[in-house]
Amino acid sequence: MGHLAGRTIAWVLFFTLVLGGMMVIAAQPTKIGVIVVDVQGDFTKLKNGSLAVDGTDEAYIKAVEENTKKLKEAGFPIYATQDWHPKNHVSFFTNHQGKKAFEVIKLHKPDRDQVLWPPHCVQNTPGAEILLDKTLFKAIVKKGSDPHYDSYSGFMDDGGKKTDMDKILKTEKINKVVVYGIATDYCVKATALDAVAAGYKVIMIKNLSRGVAPETSQKAIEEMKAKGIVILDDLDLQKIKAS
Numbered sequence: 001m002g003h004l005a006g007r008t009i010a011w012v013l014f015f016t017l018v019l020g021g022m023m024v025i026a027a028q029p030t031k032i033g034v035i036v037v038d039v040q041g042d043f044t045k046l047k048n049g050s051l052a053v054d055g056t057d058e059a060y061i062k063a064v065e066e067n068t069k070k071l072k073e074a075g076f077p078i079y080a081t082q083d084w085h086p087k088n089h090v091s092f093f094t095n096h097q098g099k100k101a102f103e104v105i106k107l108h109k110p111d112r113d114q115v116l117w118p119p120h121c122v123q124n125t126p127g128a129e130i131l132l133d134k135t136l137f138k139a140i141v142k143k144g145s146d147p148h149y150d151s152y153s154g155f156m157d158d159g160g161k162k163t164d165m166d167k168i169l170k171t172e173k174i175n176k177v178v179v180y181g182i183a184t185d186y187c188v189k190a191t192a193l194d195a196v197a198a199g200y201k202v203i204m205i206k207n208l209s210r211g212v213a214p215e216t217s218q219k220a221i222e223e224m225k226a227k228g229i230v231i232l233d234d235l236d237l238q239k240i241k242a243s
Helices: 002-026 058-073 165-171 184-197 214-226 237-242
Strands: 032-037 078-083 104-107 112-115 139-143 176-181 201-205 230-232
Touching: 032 058, 032 184, 058 078, 058 176, 078 165, 078 184, 139 165, 176 184, 184 201, 184 214, 201 214, 214 230, 230 237
Parallel strands: 032 078, 032 176, 078 139, 176 201, 201 230
Antiparallel strands: 104 112
């Protein structure tokens, strides 16, 4: 009986060690990347952009650049998204006769609502330029190039077509992303939510982002929190590493 008990204990120890080893092998180390969303001329007051968001003055751009430099110096790879629309983009009110900016229309195939915006971030125009030091970025991911679909998210457009973002991050073995930029209630939110859906842990930095409206920005924060996204008021390297 004692011999049987000894064998049982031995098997328990064996399986514990094997399973424990498998868990160690399966657990990947955390690698953090940074996504800076749409810090482009047309979205800023600094450049009198066609779709300028409040609070996007020179001080804001300077704060974003300084904090992005800190993240790069800490060893995190930095990526940017860039709205990159053709002139005939479906979201421009000028491409819909009789319509005005900020109206919502119905589109078909597939059926969806479309907010109509002033023309913005048109390809190869000054308004589409990223206002930060380009040498900060390991890659710049363009979005919104399909004239038929809007693309708030840095991961895919409204038609489901993926950008290169997920492929780039997975190639670099990144599994946690820090997201901030313009605008909190649109492209920052969409990028953060799609990052969660793609399996990444996500941190959003509130004071390095600017929103179109206070009410929709607060709602966006709550939506992100509900999906498990960590919201930090300011850049905090220790919290980013620990979250």
